[in-house]
Amino acid sequence: MTADGSGSLPQFAYQRRPVRVVFRVGALESVRAEIDRAGFERSLLVATPGRSTVVQRLADALGSGIAGVFNRAALHVPLSLVADALAEVERTGARSVVTIGGGSAIGLGKAIAHHAGLPVAAIPTTYSGSEMTEIWGYTDEHGKKTLREAAVAPAIVIYDPALTLDLSPATSGASGMNAAAHAVEALYAADANPVSTLVSEEALRGLGRSLPAVVARPGDLAARTEALRAAHLAGVALDATSMGLHHKLAHVLGGTFGLSHAETHATLLPHVVAFNEPAAADAMRRIAAALGASSATDGIRALGRAAGITYGLGDLGLKCDDLDRAAAIAAATTYPNPRAVTREAVLEILERAF
16 A cells, blocks of 8 residues: 555546447448448448348448448458458548458458548447457468557447347357457456446356357347347457457467467367466456356356357367467567466466367
């Protein structure tokens, strides 16, 4: 405690960005009014391949407001793909970007915003949370680079829970655990604040209630709605705080070794929580309470089982010979984490998750 007694009193600082969020079943039908309200013109629609039906619905809703469609978004935002998207911006004369899909589409939209200075709207169809953040990145021959930039954050986020109904149980489970990872790391973040703590706890409560139901009954719109609401809150927490070891590992495994993003999060999370549990007592108590478990690790493991996470890193494509190199990369840089990170500790986590 300091001499004036203030050492035990709360201390925090955080900054919020302006963003309009619309959340309701059927919200896609009012997207034109939202885009017009924000002054967006000549929007380039960005999506992943295979989403032609929902992209066509979006194009129909926007009508003459679209400049074109770029439906080649890919995992981890390859830098070569960003160049192709920017060429499409130039060709079509687009003056804004509307993304629809998961983290891959939203991530590409942010990369376009960084390079072309265009405003972004996001219509998320997974539980990635990327739509609520200023975090963006790309991959090249050197791996994955992650940055923060307020200018790339979507100015409009439109949530329509009905758009998540066609997510498979496997994708839903992994994406939901990705959202849980945001809430977990926000709770023990060095720059946590009262808002991030409150929304993280509520996100975990919502995921704990809804994710098992979503996986068991994919057509349950009420469960889908609660899961998407929880993912939104987890995205708010992600944006407000600095992520630790768990996210660093996920980015290394995705950017350097090509592992799928959400599934990697889902596989790693219980092992990283178990590692950090001795060094973050208050956060772990909150996690356990939110999930109705005796401990944070037990709660995350139980949620993962209910979400159908039965695979390991080896099943996702990581080779045993890659473990030591991955541990070395993850331990080579510094980042906030409750417990000191060493190469040996990371290697043990990866071996247990393998």
